[in-house]
């Protein structure tokens with residue numbers, strides 16, 4: 321019964337002696353022998369019966385006889401030790417049988433002769449599955465690599481888009497600058513023309529006075545008076561100062577515009593630093609309340625040491641511009657409040673005012689460069705676009721909500737840690 325069982329096991333079992341001669345083979349091996357050999361395989365050398373990897377098999381058998389230790393060989397290192405066909409090909413590809421082989425040292429219980437038992441397993445199914453998985457994982461790896469390349473391409477396309485957007489807004493900016501600068505330049509120019517005429521009159525008065533003094537005649541006083549009159553001296557005297565101070569004001573405006581435009585770049589010599597937001601807001605409040613002389617400014621914070629990292633100049637400028645707008649929108653009895661809190665690695669600075677508010681229609685345009693509702697000469701419309709640029713560059717954002725006649729809330733959200741972009745490093 322036991323012999324029958326061993327004979328029919330679906331694994332190969334063979335026994336050889338120290339001369340590698342076959343002592344026993346079960347049906348797994350026998351079925352794979354050529355017909356003519358099936359009757360008398362005994363005492364034949366195992367590697368003569370099965371060609372395959374004879375040298376390797378002999379070496380393993382020898383080591384088992386000498387060391388009296390089992391030896392194992394896995395299909396991945398030696399897939400086909402015996403030249404058997406696959407009994408159950410999984411796919412059309414696998415025609416050869418993949419094998420795991422174990423050789424165990426045994427002893428003949430009657431004679432005490434040293435023998436080796438070869439134990440052979442057909443692992444074609446596992447091997448085939450494993451190889452398919454390997455191929456799949458390689459394909460996945462390739463796909464992953466392709467995706468990585470695609471993401472890189474997308475990234476660069478995105479930064480190009482951002483750049484294009486920047487260029488477009490720079491174009492918009494340039495058009496705005498041309499418009500704004502044209503105005504002061506226009507009147508400086510006109511004033512200069514008038515000044516040139518006035519100067520020529522003044523020169524002729526001076527020349528005439530000189531001549532008269534030289535002649536020093538009797539009618540001198542009379543003639544000088546008529547000279548002054550014919551050159552409109554009284555008007556000249558009055559107008560000339562006005563023209564000069566107006567021209568100077570025009571030039572100041574040009575200077576201010578150019579100064580403000582410089583704020584569009586956050587490139588800063590000071591570099592990235594720790595910024596104490598409470599301290600900055602305190603400074604802004606004292607500056608603005610001194611300028612507008614309104615009593616109701618208030619600063620509130622959860623903790624006193626709310627800091628972020630970033631460029632101090634542009635951050636200060638952004639907050640200043642927003643607080644200034646709030647102060648300008650608020651009447652004498654109104655209030656401006658700043659509230660600072662920290663949440664999820666972000667700092668929220670809320671600037672609330674009880675001012676005139678912003679209409680729904682204007683709300684869409686307040687961040688546009690040169691958008692202003694203030695009278696000519698009072699606002700350049702650059703404050704919020706400068707603030708927006710600075711906050712965006714610090715990877716933050718600005719939210720606004722406003723009710724006409726009630727007031728406005730600007731919320732600036734800044735990450736606690738500013739990561740300098742590659743391009744800015």
Ligand SMILES: Nc1ncnc2c1ncn2[C@@H]1O[C@H](COP(=O)(O)OP(=O)(O)OP(=O)(O)O)[C@@H](O)[C@H]1O
Nearest residue numbers: 645646649677686692693699700701702703704728
């Ligand atoms: N807190 C606020 N309340 C009411 N209106 C506001 C407020 N903040 C901004 N605005 C509106 O947004 C417009 C644009 O503001 P921005 O600061 O960009 O320019 P500006 O204040 O007009 O001029 P500048 O800041 O260059 O002197 C303002 O003219 C105003 O109409």
Ligand SMILES: [Mg+2]
Nearest residue numbers: 641645703704
């Ligand atoms: Mg402003």
